[in-house]
Amino acid sequence: MVVILIGYMASGKSTLGRILAKKLNYEFLDLDDFIEKKENAAVSDIFNLKGEIHFRALETQYLKELLASKNNLVLSLGGGTPCYSNNMETILNADNTKSIYLKASIPTLITRLKNEKSTRPLIAHIETDDLLAEFIGKHLFERSQFYSLANATITTDNKIANDIVEELVLQLF
Ligand SMILES: Nc1ncnc2c1ncn2[C@@H]1O[C@H](COP(=O)(O)OP(=O)(O)O)[C@@H](O)[C@H]1O
Ligand SMILES: O=C(O)C1=C[C@@H](OP(=O)(O)O)[C@@H](O)[C@H](O)C1
Numbered sequence: 558m559v560v561i562l563i564g565y566m567a568s569g570k571s572t573l574g575r576i577l578a579k580k581l582n583y584e585f586l587d588l589d590d591f592i593e594k595k596e597n598a599a600v601s602d603i604f605n606l607k608g609e610i611h612f613r614a615l616e617t618q619y620l621k622e623l624l625a626s627k628n629n630l631v632l633s634l635g636g637g638t639p640c641y642s643n644n645m646e647t648i649l650n651a652d653n654t655k656s657i658y659l660k661a662s663i664p665t666l667i668t669r670l671k672n673e674k675s676t677r678p679l680i681a682h683i684e685t686d687d688l689l690a691e692f693i694g695k696h697l698f699e700r701s702q703f704y705s706l707a708n709a710t711i712t713t714d715n716k717i718a719n720d721i722v723e724e725l726v727l728q729l730f
């Protein structure tokens with residue numbers, strides 16, 4: 558099986574995916590890290606030097622490669638991956654794949670992203686907390702239509718990582 562974790566920036570995809578993979582004894586890959594290795598460049602640099610459209614093309618290309626070649630894998634996507642190039646359709650139609658939406662509330666996302674703006678090029682330039690909150694609210698609303706297509710949804714607010722991973726395992730088997 559390939560387990561795919563989707564959700565907004567800072568919903569916990571990368572952190573929880575790693576723990577889940579250990580628990581299942583599956584391989585773990587983070588799509589952003591995979592792109593960085595393959596392209597020998599940081600995601601921020603790809604955005605800033607080659608543009609978001611180029612990054613989205615890479616995301617789609619590597620997502621398809623991984624879905625076609627891997628098994629017993631936990632794959633954490635980037636927050637935007639399901640929202641471009643029919644990627645959600647690709648994920649839903651892939652054999653032996655289970656997609657899970659890690660749903661976090663806007664206040665939780667704001668709190669986390671205030672401290673982690675610099676590594677995320679879409680929000681790195683937003684100067685005030687009020688503008689960041691406004692951006693996250695609107696952006697999450699636009700993206701929710703894609704995230705909510707996942708095979709299952711787990712709410713993550715006020716839960717510690719290990720408890721969320723326990724819930725993930727219950728959803729899978
Ligand atoms: N359940 C949780 N409780 C508290 N903090 C969390 C939880 N899950 C993730 N985090 C923290 O939130 C931040 C974003 O997590 P990350 O895994 O990078 O999210 P994503 O890959 O979805 O962008 C990190 O600092 C991480 O430690
Ligand atoms: O939401 C997005 O469009 C993005 C999310 C990031 O991943 P995380 O969701 O792991 O932060 C990364 O792929 C890139 O900065 C774009």
Ligand SMILES: [Mg+2]
Pocket residue numbers: 570571572587589633634635
């Ligand atoms: Mg991540």
